[in-house]
Amino acid sequence: MALVAFAANSVLCRMALSSTQQTTPLIDPSSFTAIRLTTGALVLWLLMLLRPSKTDTNNSTRRGSLFAAGLLFIYAVAFSYAYVLLDTATGALILFAAVQISMMVISHIQGQRLTLLEFIGALLAFAGFGYLVLPGVSAPSLTGLVLMAISGCAWGGYTLLGKQSRQPLFDTGYNFIRTLPLVMVMIGAVWLLSVFAVTEPMSHFILSPLGILLAILSGGAASGVGYALWYQALRGLTSTHAAVLQLTVPVIAALGGVLFLGETISIHLSISACIIFLGIALVILAKPKQIKI
Secondary structure, three states: HHHHHHHEEEHHHHHOOOOOOOOOOOOEEEEEHHHHHHHHHHHHHHHHOOOOOEEEEEEOOHHHHHHHHHHHHHOOOOOOOOHHHHHHHHHHHHHHHHHHHHHHHHHHHHHOOHHHHHHHHHHHHHHHHHHHHHHHHHOOOOHHHHHHHHHHHHHHHHHHHHHOOHHHEEEEHHHHHHHHHHHHHHHHHHHHHOOOOOOOOOOOOOOOOHHHHHHHHHHHHOOOOOOHHHHHHHOOOOOHHHHHHHHHHHHHHHHHHHOOOOOOOOOOHHHHHHHHHHHHHHHOOOOOOOOOO
């Protein structure tokens, strides 16, 4: 469910921010990010009210962290601005390539080593990942690539922090709530830049009812609830499993593009999906090494 929510974010964001010579975006990236994070915080706050914590609920400093909130904000902002310049499949591919690299590098530094079967599975999944992007996707915008890579690295760090979570709903909720001051700073900065007209048109405020609805769906369901589910799932996954499982998201997002954005399905997409899932199966079936502390 969490992985489907991740893919839904890519589809919803692209639907809201895409533009052509005939059409304009339904919403600007800063407004999309602000509504997404605010809605996510509100939905999670309501869920926390319905499910009180077993421990002291008055001490919010024990839920989530400022560092995790900062990574969440960086991920969301870079994600939105990148999808102004990238299509659904390309954006998801770049995002989760950066996620896998950052998570595996950090895990390696922390002392987690791959077994032979995990290593083969990871290579196979990456091979399918590369096969998906290279034959059928044109070279992406350099600015979009850099922004999405930054977003992916931030999400990789956020995922690793989530492995330490004992109360996923509350940790995710307070992380979202802590992003709200940063959201206000972002909106103020974009407003000032718009006033002085030193930014590109995509940085100015654009709002439409459908664009606002897409941002609300992204924040309330795909982000708020989806990320709480992901923090819950992380409790039963190793860092390697969590990293490789996320390689399914570009495939799901590509299928979402076919269904909702009019993209065409191809044979190489189907083949790459099979390769990716085979690699994931090898990683999941592999017995992780025991690390002595």
